[in-house]
Amino acid sequence: MDKQSNNTLDQSLNALEEWKNSFGEWEQDSTLVVPSQKVEKVFDRLAQRLQCNFPFHHPIYAGQMLKPPHPLTWAAYAMAMSINPNNHALDGGPPSSEMEKEAVAMLADFFGYGDSHLGHLTASGTIANLEALWVARESHPDKKIAYSENSHYTHERMCSVLRVEGVKVPVMQTGLFDLDSINPKEIGTIVVTLGTTGLGEVEPLDQILPWAKKHGVRIHIDAAYGGFFRALKNSQLIDGASWNLMQEADSIVVDPHKHGLQPYGCGCVLFKDPAVGKFYKHDSPYTYFTSEDLHFGEISLECSRAGAAAVAFWATLQMFPLKENEGFGPILTKCRNAALKMYGLVESSSKLRAYKKPELDILGYFPCNVVSTSEISAKSKEVFKKGMKDKTFYLSLYRIPSSIFKIRHPNFEIDSENVTILRSVFMKPEHHRFVNELFNRIQSAC
Known part of the structure; x- marks a missing residue:
């Protein structure tokens, strides 16, 4: 959480605490009290365990539909x-x-x-x-x-x-x-x-x-x-x-x-x-x-x-009003433009090819220096795993029936029932500025 959200949440929680106390003095029952040493130990462990998550907050994560809530939204949620x-x-x-x-x-x-x-x-x-x-x-x-x-x-x-x-x-x-x-x-x-x-x-x-x-x-x-x-x-x-x-x-x-x-x-x-x-x-x-x-x-x-x-x-x-030029509109514009930008980079690449032009902010693409659907699947999975292993990018995979894939990409040999391709969801407006770097990292892994 950023400094502005922290200050906002602290001020708001203090105001709520005053409201709670306005009904008369009370104190928490002793059965609900946890020793401070135990609290610190549990929360230290908790912080360590939560670090095993994928970095949903960062633009290197362009995998599933996982978007971090706005810090002020989190503050409002915590307050309530x-x-x-x-x-x-x-x-x-x-x-x-x-x-x-x-x-x-x-x-x-x-x-x-x-x-x-x-x-x-x-x-x-x-x-x-x-x-x-x-x-x-x-x-x-x-x-x-x-x-x-x-x-x-x-x-x-x-x-x-x-x-x-x-x-x-x-x-x-x-x-x-x-x-x-x-x-x-x-x-x-x-x-x-x-x-x-x-x-x-x-x-x-x-x-x-x-x-x-x-x-x-x-x-x-x-x-x-x-x-x-x-x-x-x-x-x-x-x-x-x-x-x-x-x-x-x-x-x-x-x-x-x-x-x-x-x-x-x-x-x-x-x-x-x-x-x-x-x-x-x-x-x-x-x-x-x-x-x-x-x-x-x-x-x-x-x-x-x-x-x-x-x-x-x-x-x-x-x-954030629900308007085109204010609030959500500018945010979604950056998400949409990030997908279009990535589409352009992929289409100009000698190592990657887009499955189809994105309609919103999700792009499917695949390594193209292979000859068959089974090789596309194997290479896509290899790139997917390499990014996570090196912690340089996080993508997702998408499975398509090979008969459907063949309609859009007839030059590849069909030797498997399905073909697995790479998939990126550009949900964060920060993706717009990070797309070039993300593309370079992915292409280097191909």
Whole structure:
């Protein structure tokens, strides 16, 4: 944590301590006191063990979708966690519940839903998608849920949990859905992913929307990873066709703990029609008494939820607005430009080749001084391991069916069922300045 965040957190915690003491003097029970010598020993060991993590905070880490929370966000989270509010019922955390309502309303407005919406934060994108698919099942109990073959595995898994039949829609080489392969009369909801977790691909909402409206099919957008890129929808950096239509969807999921600068776990599910709240209706003999206002537990499948997550996200949105030229826009611009910059460097290299041009900030690429798919896989794994061993760079790997790989790169011999390539996620704005150095390190390892 930087000096500014430390000072801010110290001042805020002191103010909260004064508030706590305003209710009268009290002292911690002796059973909760730990000897200082033991505390120091445990925390010394803890610090050592945590150093076994990969350096998620540093731009040499361009592996998985792991982005450090902003230091001020962490400070806001820690400040709220010292009270430990629970945003299930309003009596569990009145201020943090109000902040959640405000933060969710800002997200709903950002995605074009405006005042007419229903939504809340969740522990993760998985839980958010579970709720969205649960509402999809309740809305059309006798129909299937469709999702593309590139969608996150959670959709297939959650269909199994919900005992709903899921249908995988083939994706054509153009990126369009093969909608002729499914029977629209059998489909109740179709999932469109704006920012796949594999390569950050933006699925064609502009193609699917007219088809869905024609056949009365609901649309759920999984924007867990890519959602915040809507801030750039009117820029020249991304194709705004799908991003400009998000408000037409029936539900949207986004993960603030990905590009939203939040610590884990902070997901969010939004519904365009507040009437879906009827599916959540239930009662409790010991909650919901302190206020006639809507309690989050009444519109959520989760019960206890960290109020600190809502506080931290609310504070972040006060400091970083959801705008193109202020707040999140400039941050995402640097992430997007980092991926484009790396793409240009790779394409001009004699040792590396890009799998395809990135649509957001994720790039797939592979060593090209080989002749077959098995050799690409072996070399990619070698480079991947070498970077971690030398602590010079941290990447991830991505597996593609060789038959699909062959379509884009026909000059390589197919001698394996799948091909494994290198993958980089440029989630940190610091990547923009570090890309040249990162590229040189990777190329030297090839």
